[in-house]
Amino acid sequence: MTKVSSRNGSIAFKIFAYTLCILLTILSIFPFLIMFINATRSTYEIQQSAVTLIPGTDLLNNFDVYTGKTFNPFQGFVNSMIISIGATALNIYFSTLTAYALVAYNWRARGAFFSIIMGVMMIPAQVTSIGFYQFMYQIGMVNNFLALILPAMAAPATVFFMRQYMVANLPMDLLEAARIDGSREFSTFNRIVLPIMKPAMATQAIFSFVGNWNALFLPLILLTNNSNYTMPIMVSLLKGDIYKTEYGAVYLGLSLTVLPLFVVYFLLSKYIIAGVALGGVKG
């Protein structure tokens, strides 16, 4: 292989790679663009043609419709934050802890426990959630955020991911070293294991946060009091009007719902971009 042909290959590769990446970028940004643009257009304009790149002039009008309802969007933001942060924190912490129990210790029920977790994950969600709402209703957890937060402690998929990640990336010698230093098991987990797990935790935290933030159905039927509404519930109320849908306000509502997600995502994404090195591993 001559130098020239290898350089040509490299240039061809770069052209190909950049073309593909730019194409995918356009595909990724496009719906957001349409959403933001439609937030500035009137319902009539949207009904006549929903896809355009030309902004309209009805942003304030849409905002009036959105805020003129019986709910308070700022309260919705606070409620969504409480639920999403609470559920994400529990999900990530306890899933990592459970995975750690599976990877770091050799206990008799370990294999069976892992199989059970896998099995739980495979039961179609249609089945696993049957009875959940009813149960919540019976124990009076309707209109209680905990009904949406506490179940996050048992998230089989996250445990599975953390376990897979730990098996590949958690050096056992490190834990030994910690034990030699006199560190207690629980504090070893908090001080040494958690930092190593950061990239995995950040990735799962994003998914968990997005999922909880966008969740609609469960909140919709569990949180019936309008001071408890989350942001997606508010958008669904705008949409649920039977004879007329204020699409402009709906798109504005969707845009405002997605903005906090952006912030959270971009904050956590540094772990994805920079590729936080596994400080504990080297040396």
Place this chain on the structure above:
Amino acid sequence: MKRRKRLSYAKYGYMFSIPFVVAFLLFSLYPTLYTMVIGFMGAKGLDTAMWTSLDNPFQNYITILTNKSFQQSIGNTLWIWMMNFIPQILLALLLTAWFTTRRTKLKGQGFFKVIFYMPNIITAATIAILFSTFFGYPMGPVNDLIVRFGFVDSPINFIIDKTVSQVIVAFIQFWMWYGYTMLILISGVLGISPDIFEAADIDGANTFQQFFGITLPNIRTILIYTLVTSLIGGLNMFDIPRLYLNGGPAGSTTTASLFIYNQAFAGSYMYGRASAASMIMFVIIVLASLLLFWLMRDKDEVAQNKMMKQNRKAQALADKTAGGRGLL
């Protein structure tokens, strides 16, 4: 003495699992068992007083297995899943290779990584609306374009064509999830110790050799995770098929989950049948997952064995230390 030490560490395994187990028992177990039970009953209608037991407890299972729409929905589900998953995992792997290679640094890769996940942030309802607008008939952006540029003489009715509708659903799934899959794989690669790559560099391994020789084997556990969760998620595909064309045209985008939903909510409230169909899907998913684990078994086992050896070494070391220092 030695034996007691070993047990003293094992107890942490139990202790650390307690929160998960408690939450699981509270929030998942009861509803699951409840559903399993009604699968063997004539559970029909909203009034549970009208529910009966069945002469043949497997009647619901027989009804579902011989139900043509159910058979078709399984076929649809597998077909749409394959159409979306194969391109998805390939693209995700390709991007992972590009974004993690230490040789040809693509400029702006941080930007790309972040952007590609974004379709996953929007709710499925919004995406379904956008796509149905996009493929609108007789007026819609796609039709406007292909007519204007003369590809066709008159607008195409995309929403009446079965294959086109399946492809569009598969494409939406592909587009929503390839970024997610890529992020998972990248997080796996980031976990690989840089020493291994440095060693490979010194050995003069090229990009391809490094990817197939080092990266792939080292993210195998994560790859299994991706395959298994995609399989489970794919076989439970529900929101886009429901929201985009509600399973049409002619049932071509009715997935198994949508079928189950219809059993329970299309008007007849046939919970017994819905539950039986769910359990059948559960069995299918378990079998498919076992098949996946089996296909990936060799290398995984190697990794496992290595782990176990390490564990054993660690344990031995721990015993030694513990023995030397007494109980802390």
Place this chain on the structure above:
Amino acid sequence: MKKRILTAVLSVAMIASLAACTGGDAATTTPAPSGDAPAADAPATPDAPAPSADGKTVLNIMSFTVEVPDMFTKYFEVYPDRAEKYELNTTIIATTDGAYQPALDQALATGGTTAPDLYCAEAAFIIKYTKGDMSSYAAPYKDLGIDVDALITAGDIAQYTVDIGSNPAGDVVGLGYQATGGAFIYRSSLAIDTWGTDDAATIGSKIGPGWDKFFEAAAELKAKGYGIVSGDGDIWHPIENSSSTGWIVDGKLTISPERREFFDLSMKLMEGGYHNDTQDWNEAWMGDMKGVGAQPIFGYFGPAWLINYTIAPNCGGTAPGEGTYGDWRVCEPTGGFFWGGTWLLASATSPNKEAIGDFIEWVTLDTSDTGLQYYWANGTMVAGTVGTKDTVASGTVMSKSNGDMEFLGGQNMFDIFVPANQFANGSNLTQYDETINGYYRDAVRQYTSGTATIDDAIAWFKQQVADNLDVIVE
């Protein structure tokens, strides 16, 4: 995990419905064999009106929009003494993703102090609450202290709303405020171009009664380059409602001759080029309202709300001369029908029957100038503003209200809609309609688009009903 969140959605809906009905009458609930009987241990609390902190009685209202709760504002304005006695606890759950019904069912079944005293249901699912699975939870209006039969006669209440609102025993348990009887809504300019007149009576006799006349008119319009309707969905409502029987007769699927004819009529529209082949609610369908489709479209079948909320906002203008604003008229439809509507029901276990009855009567049966329907018909819900005029259930109210609409070139729409409400048929509905209609229209589209023969399409339709519903198909 990928689809879990949204699949969870449906499962939860399942649970909710499962649980329904179990709490209301615990004594008759048969426990599941496992002893896992749901909700049986959630007894309905013996009902005593729950006074709030300031001594007012709390009325629990459950609805899917703010429309009915907002009526209470007007109610308290008209009757200030009630405002001092009662206060509202409003629960609004959108119908999005089918969330409303499971929550309502659960709340009704569980009972207790938070159970709804008053709840609303829309046309798509009202049958379930008046005649179907949930009908036992609704209190007959006469138990609420309403002299219902006399008031229905006096108010000239649209018969179809009464039929739909009656339970299997024949007692009225639900009525609406709106009536959604349908008319044919057409473009004056195209009528004049084709027939030299836009007179409602003349046009009404051109397009009907009966589909033969409709297609004669379609051919004449086509000769001028116009389509008669936008898509085949437009003729579906009058065809569906003209049916002599519902989809289910004695538990068996029945395709009535009227509905069966939809295949042929739909194909006729397609082959004649009489429509723009749109689907209702799609952009192209809306586009035809301002005349931007492949050919100008003559009209739509629809109730008054379609004019107010759909055609008017999409006509391309807000004053005569702009877009199609002011170019629309209404005439009698080819066949009578209704489309949509909201019914009010009271819980049979409500401890506040008197208060709820008083409100329901004011909304559904009060024909005076201070009754809700008078405000509603004249668009004067909010004092001092001009709201949207709408058709109401009471013919008496409409006949003394002013239905002149600038959008309809000054035509008084009530002239058409009062009889239209009487043409509508409330006796051919089932609780499966939404689903079965979906399959049926899908089957017809397969046929008209040429992807299936008529026999294949009907076989497919029957298969879907047999596979997905608890209905006997022969």
